[in-house]
Amino acid sequence: MAEYALEVKGLTKSYGSNVVLDNLSFSAGMDDFSVICGKPNNGKSVLVRTIMGLETIDAGSIIVRGEDATQAAAGDRNIGYVPQSFALYPHYSVLENIEYPLVLAKASKATKTESVARVAELLKITDLLAKKPEQLSGGQKQRVAIARGLAKATDVYVLDDPLVGLDFKLRERLIDDLRKTQEELKVAFVYMTSDPLEALSLARTVMILANGKIVQQDSLDVVYDLPNSIASMNSLGFPEANIFPGELSGTTFTSVLGNTKVKVDSVASKVVAGLRPEGISIDSVAGKTDAKVGLLENLGSEFAVYFEVNGINLVTVVSRTDDESLAKLDSKTVSLSYNPEALVLFDADTGMRIGQGVSNV
């Protein structure tokens, strides 16, 4: 068995002078749930289309199961596919839609019946099989599209942002279903998303797509805690990470939050710090930082709280049950403390990581 389900090497694609994919490389392991997370307009759709063989490429190679598939026709790549738009055929019933890939593969009647029953069971749409797509709700359509993508047994699946536009509760449930499905089938899922929260809840391996490149590929923990670039840090998590300026002298980083002892791997003339919202906490009503309390955004189980410190905007999250912190917000200004180990330093010009925080000074 090949080591990787899918490898992309040096993929480049441009439209005129607009370079959409720029020497992009990544690999997705067998049996792995790989999530590619990128903000909208970062070439995500083009990447999917090139992988699926729906778009020609300018340079690079696409290797499926260890075999070069760069020149292979879309239908010969044998990759399961869940498109972003459901693209359910309106003149087919749900059943016919799901078994469509099997019909094209000239599967036997028994295989068809069995496969449809299996995926319908998995996605809980057995009772919808006789209906036409127009009779389904958005969530049901999505599940039918996923079922169709999974119907033909193969070992590599590409899912293009299949949960986009669905309501919150349904997403939660489908995210759960998808993860279980992948574990059960023991196959490779390559999952594209523009939603940083979805990436967090699904990923084992996460890849950050930014500016036409995979800027970082690693386990979720590493990418989340030690992003290698500002782009990478910004792509995961919600609310978005705090990026703020400061001065680096030797191993001391000075910013609005105070002085931090840092470990620096390389030098940069201008430095910015990145700190995830949960790295900041509300310390006391009066203290060393003078943070003006701004907007409170209700996220359900927690609040995103926005501050302004000497002209710099910062955000943190406070649990709904954290009455102590919430009470402090009643005063107009508070003092903030932070976890120095969560601080990451970037070169302001290149956006790449140059160091990380160690402790408070």
Place this chain on the structure above:
Amino acid sequence: MSDVTFKPKRKSGPIKFATIGAWLISLLFFLPIAWIVSTALKPKGSIVVSPPVFFFRPTFDNIIEALSFDNTLDYFTHSVIYSFGSVSLAILVSYLAAYSFSRFKPAGTDFLMFLLLSTRFVPAAAFVIPYFQLFNLLRLKDTYIGLIAFYTMFAIPFSVWILKGFLDGVSQRFDETGLVYGASRFHIMFKVILPQVKPGLVAAFVFNILFVWNEFLYNFQLGGAKTYGIPVGLFTGSTKGGGIDWAYVASIGTLYVLPLVVVIYVFQKYLLVGLTFGTVRGEV
């Protein structure tokens, strides 16, 4: 504020008036057909009389007589063969062309589409003589192949325009999904996309049938005894006995509109959608 009272609008008044107006205008358009059909059913003696007869005992004598003429049934057979033959062929060719224009977007698609339609800019009469000569030269005069080829060519531009409008409204994601699952392009064209543009196919079919069915000039010039259709038959037959045979004109006219009425009635549902040229679009 409270002393302002609103008079409820009378529901029946203006609306009913508009409805009656619409009916009157529609009836006005219907008059020629009413005249033809009623004339066909009148006894011979009350067809051309003054004052006109409005009440009479309907008779099928005129129609039976018209049908008994030597060529009448032939005219119908010819008309059906070249109309339905050419339009069916044109729809098939146009679908393939429109699909290619819509999906592959060859360089200069807009200009090519314009060029295609421009063949219909020129008055038909301007080309009668060249075509007559060409058909004589190629020995196509008075053959089905010649007439069907000619009418097919005439029906293609509008059909391509109508169908491209519909195809543009069908998301390419359908094609791509099919391709990824291993479908051939032909499978996608005919099994996946074609069912979704049925109203467009019907609209293109009906519009062109109306045109070819009614076409007189080219059938008269390029056809012959073996291929003359009803319009030519009607024209030549109406003056057979010296004067104008109104009973014959009305009878053949009645039979002539009948197939069109049936076709349009059957496909009305699709036609209403088709008349919007696929501009009412829904994403999937």
